[in-house]
Amino acid sequence: MIDATHDQKLTSWVANANGHADFPIQNLPLGLFSPANEAPRPGTAVGDYIIEWQALVAAGLRQDNGLTMEDVLATPALRQSLRAQLSKLLSDPQYREISEPYLHTAADCRLHLPIRIGDYTDFYAGIHHAVTVGKLFRPDNPLLPNYKHVPIGYHGRASSIRPTGAPVIRPKGQTRAPDAEAPSFGPSKRLDFELELGIWIGAGNDLGAPIPIENAAQHIAGFCLLNDWSARDFQAWEYQPLGPFLAKNFMTTISPWIITPEALAPFRLAQASRPEGDPKPLPYLWGEADQAGGALKLRLDVLIETAEMRAQNLPPHALSHSEARHMYWTAAQLVTHHASNGCNLQTGDLLGTGTISGPAPDSAGSLLELSEGGKKPVTLPSNETRAFLEDGDALILRARAEADGFVSIGFGDCRGLILPAP
Structure with a gap:
């Protein structure tokens, strides 16, 4: 399971992700957040920011724009492909301009339970x-x-x-x-x-x-x-x-x-x-x-x-x-x-x-x-x-x-x- 996404030399164009105590580009956790006065949406923490998964669609790295947390959690192969795509999106400077509208300051966002907990x-x-x-x-x-x-x-x-x-x-x-x-x-x-x-x-x-x-x-x-x-x-x-x-x-x-x-x-x-x-x-x-x-x-x-x-x-x-x-x-x-x-x-x-x-x-x-x-x-x-x-x-x-x-x-x-x- 160790691959290019774990490379210690990998850095992000999100500058403060590099050396971040919790969320460097090698982490890429999954969560549900909402920017101020907006609807909740799935995203990933990177440094002191949160990137919407929708940025992957805007960058052409994914075709589906209805990716749900339930689908990602239930399917290891989907979760692994999402990780690889997020790693590419956040490390390659060519995707910075198109991704920045989907990047939010974490301190300005509300964090939710990542999925409805059944039991x-x-x-x-x-x-x-x-x-x-x-x-x-x-x-x-x-x-x-x-x-x-x-x-x-x-x-x-x-x-x-x-x-x-x-x-x-x-x-x-x-x-x-x-x-x-x-x-x-x-x-x-x-x-x-x-x-x-x-x-x-x-x-x-x-x-x-x-x-x-x-x-x-x-x-x-x-x-x-x-x-x-x-x-x-x-x-x-x-x-x-x-x-x-x-x-x-x-x-x-x-x-x-x-x-x-x-x-x-x-x-x-x-x-x-x-x-x-x-x-x-x-x-x-x-x-x-x-x-x-x-x-x-x-x-x-x-x-x-x-x-x-x-x-x-x-x-x-x-x-x-x-x-x-x-x-x-x-x-x-x-x-x-x-x-x-x-x-x-x-x-x-x-x-x-x-x-x-x-x-x-x-x-x-x-x-x-x-x-x-x-x-x-x-x-x-x-x-x-x-x-x-x-x-x-x-x-x-x-x-x-x-x-x-x-x-x-x-x-x-x-x-x-x-x-x-x-």
């Missing part, structure tokens, strides 16, 4: 998070016996997924204090984030037709950052016996650009070997090619910006950093398991990986872990402390892919600002 499933593939949180909830039995045999997941709420920048309204719900006989209802006091990757489904499968592990990667159209906001006080009260509900479904924030498998081809890794004594996955979850290159070389960062920090003109503070390689299950294994019972995935479905924490204390993917359940609040440069998120806090997720011999690419920010409960 959303959240997994639990970060084993370090699972163990640490398990100790808080079940000190004597932190990791349940099924975890190392089967990818754990639950069905979330697609209707409350929003793109970066959408406000996060503090939820209200039921909790019960440890010393109380009965629960009470009110705003969450233990609002948290979860650092995750989102997996976009491309081609779906028919009802009753599982997806073999050998084919699972062909059903993945791309990745994004995902923040699964969590009300930990609601969660502790409601999660038994059926798992997450109102603690999770009030809001999920994603980065709006789909980073394609083609863009990430240079940043593939072998899946980490399981510790000695861990069971080998059952045959339907085991693929040699997937084990050889099913992981991603991605650095993941979490930053916080409080209202007080903004007042003091302080930059966002790095809370933690992790890496995508800490996932216990690969993205392909999640897709295969999801469809193993015949469940029909559809184009535009979104899967969350679950919180991706690392083994070190500063690599935790949630405040629940960073503050040890609220017992050890984190001190910020503004001399504030945080055990959980407060109103006015902004939480920012970032990802960066780096590999020797290739231009680094990013995902763009996944940002949400906490507003008070109504």
Whole structure:
């Protein structure tokens, strides 16, 4: 999958794309945007700009002017040809004059969800998070016996997924204090984030037709950052016996650009070997090619910006950093398991990986872990402390892919600002 579009010598006539932290010409993500007072349309981020796909038609590089996001996500060959054409359009100066009317300053545009999300499933593939949180909830039995045999997941709420920048309204719900006989209802006091990757489904499968592990990667159209906001006080009260509900479904924030498998081809890794004594996955979850290159070389960062920090003109503070390689299950294994019972995935479905924490204390993917359940609040440069998120806090997720011999690419920010409960 590595071709001329990944050449580190390739440059763009969009000057600030060259050396851009997230969107150099080697990235070419897919998204839906709207310029001021205009209708949404598909486009690609390049530097600090967005180019409409319609520019390809104007330049004579494509004949069809009705290219939809659903078509592109569902068809790997179409997605690959679109990438090659965009790379040519944005690198060859002969196309500059005819393309510039279709080039928009990103800061002046509104970003939307890239496609209507039919279904959303959240997994639990970060084993370090699972163990640490398990100790808080079940000190004597932190990791349940099924975890190392089967990818754990639950069905979330697609209707409350929003793109970066959408406000996060503090939820209200039921909790019960440890010393109380009965629960009470009110705003969450233990609002948290979860650092995750989102997996976009491309081609779906028919009802009753599982997806073999050998084919699972062909059903993945791309990745994004995902923040699964969590009300930990609601969660502790409601999660038994059926798992997450109102603690999770009030809001999920994603980065709006789909980073394609083609863009990430240079940043593939072998899946980490399981510790000695861990069971080998059952045959339907085991693929040699997937084990050889099913992981991603991605650095993941979490930053916080409080209202007080903004007042003091302080930059966002790095809370933690992790890496995508800490996932216990690969993205392909999640897709295969999801469809193993015949469940029909559809184009535009979104899967969350679950919180991706690392083994070190500063690599935790949630405040629940960073503050040890609220017992050890984190001190910020503004001399504030945080055990959980407060109103006015902004939480920012970032990802960066780096590999020797290739231009680094990013995902763009996944940002949400906490507003008070109504």
